[in-house]
Amino acid sequence: MQPPEPSKRPDPQPNQAVKPRKQTIVMVGASIRAAAQSAQRAGYLVHGMDLFGDQDTRQACSHFTDLNDRDAIQAWMSEQDSNQPIVQVGGVSRIAERLGGAADRLRPSLTRQAMVAAPANLKRWAESAGLHYPETVDVGDPRVADAGGRWLTKSQDSSGGLGVRWFGPTDPDATAPGLLQSPSVQRWIPGRSMGATFMLGSRGAKLLGVCRSFHQSMVIGGLRYPFVYAGSAGPFPCPSWIADRLVQMGNRIADATGLVGLCNLDFVLDRQGRTWLLEANPRWSGSSELIEHPSIQHVDRSQGNHSQDEADSGFGNLRSVGGSLANQASPTRCPSLLIASLSGDDWPSSTELPGHGFGIKRVVFARATFRFRRDRVHRLLDPHTRIADVPPDGSVIAKGMPVCTLIWHGGFRHGSSDMAVRPTVGEEPCRTFDRTFAAVRRSTGSDCKPTPA
Incomplete structure (x- = not known):
């Protein structure tokens, strides 16, 4: 671990901490x-x-x-x-x-977002933090023709993997040069996709948790996008040698940009155990609700026997963890990670909460064009899985498009640090969720074609 550098963090700028x-x-x-x-x-x-x-x-x-x-x-x-x-x-x-x-x-302002997204900045910050950064070169660079690797083109003006496509003259799903939105391409790094959530503040970066990321191939307008966001699992205990480097990376971002609040780092763990930074997003991310939930769960347990529905809807006598969250003034409000991040308040990391919760969220993609019926999906849910991102009843969902999200929350003991998809939460609850997810996905198949309006 490198010794900490003296803080070069700029003075906070007006409206960086946005208290509504x-x-x-x-x-x-x-x-x-x-x-x-x-x-x-x-x-x-x-x-x-x-x-x-x-x-x-x-x-x-x-x-x-x-x-x-x-x-x-x-x-x-x-x-x-x-x-x-x-x-x-x-x-x-x-x-x-x-x-x-x-x-x-x-x-954050578009200017600061651009600073965080710039490959040159990410490479410099990552390497100074002890992380690896994928080789990124101009489209015409001879290395792109290297048969020993595959390359990706990334649009800076997209999210959820919808701007990432294969690039290469021999790849059947390659992006044609005329369709490129970026003058550079990046070498693909195989491995386990992860996301780290931080709270950036005047005292540096605090790692709140690490989640596994899932992806789905998707075709839009005849173009294939192989890395569309399809869900997350976590948070997982993170080995200290990885956590230390991630925190250093968070500090580099805070020092260089003056940003405060939530920031998510997407990275890959390869087979050699190396940590490759892919990108950074200074905002709420797809895994943020999994990072937030253990605090809601902890408060719920400490305050009495409230149901999960009460916790999710904000009812019940719920108080903030340790008195440090943004909404501590009202005993009837749940902890809110978003408001804490905007108000410059602290938030406990997942490892600070005893028996912290583990969750899974998976996006259901339509197997065929069909008409969505909420009651059909609800009949398939197990007691511990809920549906989110619910389209209007009767909506026609095209084949391959996202339908809804299934979310399951459990818990697991400290000590597991392999960041696998299935930690010590127990196999049966995970199998139950898998069966539920498979059943809901099957319900979007050819047996559910649109009915006449």
């Missing part, structure tokens, strides 16, 4: 459901914008705007306080174009 005014928060992302529920649990009114408008997303928002409807966005924005920050809780393609002049209110 008058208990209202404006947020935007491809899918804001989990972040909106987190803010709602803390008692905030959510004005949300995303691309899907799922039922549970709309239920968590006091006002919702379809991010595909630019006229509605501009009309709604014109009626709002022009100084109200817009919290980005997920990547969105062409976000500046979608929001127009309101894009200047994004937090």
